[in-house]
Amino acid sequence: MARPPSRRPGHNRKAQYSLFASYVVAITGAAIGLLLVIVAIFDPAGFAGIRAVTAEVTRPVSAGLKNMVSGVSSVDEVLAAYWRAGSQNVALRRQVEADRNRIIEAKAVAQENARLKKLLKLVDEDASQLLTARLISSSSSSARRFARLNAGRWQGVLPGMPVRATEGLIGRVHSTTPNTSDVLLLTDTGSIVPVRRASDNIPAISTGAGDGSLEIRALSAGRNPFKPGDLLVTSGIGGIYQPNIPVAVIVRVQGEIAWGFPLANPSRVDAVVVERAYEQVVTRPDPAAPAPTQGDEPGNAATP
Amino acid sequence: MIDRHLYHVPRLGRNPSRFRLAGIPVITVMLGSTVTALPLIAQSPVMPPFGLLILLSWRLLRPELWRAWIGLPLGLFDDMLSGQPIGSAMFLWTVMLMGVDAIEHRMIWRSYRQDWLIAGFATIFCMAGGLFFARITGGGDVRFLLVAPQMFWTILLFPFIVRQCARIDRWRVMA
Numbered sequence: 001m002a003r004p005p006s007r008r009p010g011h012n013r014k015a016q017y018s019l020f021a022s023y024v025v026a027i028t029g030a031a032i033g034l035l036l037v038i039v040a041i042f043d044p045a046g047f048a049g050i051r052a053v054t055a056e057v058t059r060p061v062s063a064g065l066k067n068m069v070s071g072v073s074s075v076d077e078v079l080a081a082y083w084r085a086g087s088q089n090v091a092l093r094r095q096v097e098a099d100r101n102r103i104i105e106a107k108a109v110a111q112e113n114a115r116l117k118k119l120l121k122l123v124d125e126d127a128s129q130l131l132t133a134r135l136i137s138s139s140s141s142s143a144r145r146f147a148r149l150n151a152g153r154w155q156g157v158l159p160g161m162p163v164r165a166t167e168g169l170i171g172r173v174h175s176t177t178p179n180t181s182d183v184l185l186l187t188d189t190g191s192i193v194p195v196r197r198a199s200d201n202i203p204a205i206s207t208g209a210g211d212g213s214l215e216i217r218a219l220s221a222g223r224n225p226f227k228p229g230d231l232l233v234t235s236g237i238g239g240i241y242q243p244n245i246p247v248a249v250i251v252r253v254q255g256e257i258a259w260g261f262p263l264a265n266p267s268r269v270d271a272v273v274v275e276r277a278y279e280q281v282v283t284r285p286d287p288a289a290p291a292p293t294q295g296d297e298p299g300n301a302a303t304p
Numbered sequence: 305m306i307d308r309h310l311y312h313v314p315r316l317g318r319n320p321s322r323f324r325l326a327g328i329p330v331i332t333v334m335l336g337s338t339v340t341a342l343p344l345i346a347q348s349p350v351m352p353p354f355g356l357l358i359l360l361s362w363r364l365l366r367p368e369l370w371r372a373w374i375g376l377p378l379g380l381f382d383d384m385l386s387g388q389p390i391g392s393a394m395f396l397w398t399v400m401l402m403g404v405d406a407i408e409h410r411m412i413w414r415s416y417r418q419d420w421l422i423a424g425f426a427t428i429f430c431m432a433g434g435l436f437f438a439r440i441t442g443g444g445d446v447r448f449l450l451v452a453p454q455m456f457w458t459i460l461l462f463p464f465i466v467r468q469c470a471r472i473d474r475w476r477v478m479a
Contacts (some may be wrong), residue, residue, distance in 0.1 A: 036391025077364025212347035
């Protein structure tokens with residue numbers, strides 16, 4: 001193929017100027033774009049307000065589609081359950097009988113707990129839960145891992161609030177628009193969560209690897225204390241995440257780093273719960289005082 | 305039975321509307337950027353950047369359609385949806401379009417394969433740049449290998465996308 005129609009304007013002065021002007025506009029615009037990125041280095045959520053337009057427009061579409069596909073995504077599970085339904089039924093029934101005793105025991109313990117707390121005059125109302133919403137879309141083409149939540153500023157969601165599912169931690173709110181908010185997922189490379197091993201209290205830091213796994217580094221010096229199968233829960237250090245939210249299970253140990261997988265898969269969970277930041281719940285600031293801004297920088301929360 | 309294509313035979317002396325001529329390419333690129341609104345919660349960067357692919361297809365298919373500044377508004381729209389920092393695609397797409405201009409200036413003969421090659425390099429440039437921007441704006445230590453598979457199938461997808469664009473283009477210029 002010969003070269004396509006040339007953009008060279010020839011001797012036409014007007015065309016020459018027009019071409020020149022187009023490049024001036026392009027270069028200026030590119031410089032402005034670079035400037036915006038540089039601003040984002042220092043203030044990652046700074047221009048997120050611009051996103052409000054598209055976020056609000058695409059929200060009904062995403063939410064509608066999500067409602068349609070939420071049943072479809074668990075089809076494989078349903079099919080797998082039909083396979084060996086009979087033997088599974090027997091096993092489950094035995095399990096239920098075994099669990100019943102434990103539930104009764106747990107109820108008794110809970111009652112005793114409540115009684116003892118009353119004796120201690122300890123008020124323990126759980127004010128952490130804010131609302132339940134759905135994750136409707138995500139930054140599937142970007143290297144960052146953001147998911148869009150179907151609730152925003154008007155529903156009371158604020159940046160920094162932890163987001164969890166029943167299975168475990170999902171992430172925390174990064175930026176909000178009136179009706180949607182961007183959730184920084186646990187697996188994002190910029191998401192740092194202070195954790196501890198559930199069985200003993202060995203503290204560690206969990207960083208996302210960007211590909212769905214987590215990089216876990218023990219804070220203690222010496223040999224890597226983790227082994228495959230260890231369960232990690234949040235430690236509550238840093239004041240964002242409540243303690244004892246399940247986070248991950250360790251699958252592989254490699255030198256000083258342990259690799260884990262999150263217990264809650266954001267693409268499978270039906271609804272997520274937005275919680276108030278742990279520090280706010282515990283300290284209960286004076287309602288007149290302005291609410292403390294929860295860290296923009298995830299690293300702040302992690303450094304003990 | 306009357307062939308339904310007969311209704312759309314090109315007629316002499318008639319031109320398609322200006323909106324169709326100028327608007328359709330812009331709308332297709334924006335639709336490509338909107339793919340991220342699908343209810344898919346990805347655990348790793350899997351989705352090819354369709355906005356970028358469609359922009360490249362139109363640019364290589366119809367060099368006279370746009371000037372390089374078209375990367376600014378379209379890039380901004382993509383940034384608003386992709387989760388990258390605002391300004392990332394604005395900068396990368398515009399620089400990429402200027403680069404394609406420069407290459408076109410030098411190349412005398414060009415065929416489909418050279419187009420694919422240009423598109424491949426442009427894709428690698430934009431995605432590597434996007435990764436760099438994600439890294440410096442709080443993304444932490446994002447490894448290059450993370451986007452390598454996405455890069456690979458984005459380049460493989462280009463022939464398909466350019467074909468679809470050509471199909472739309474045929475309808476676009478038809479009176």
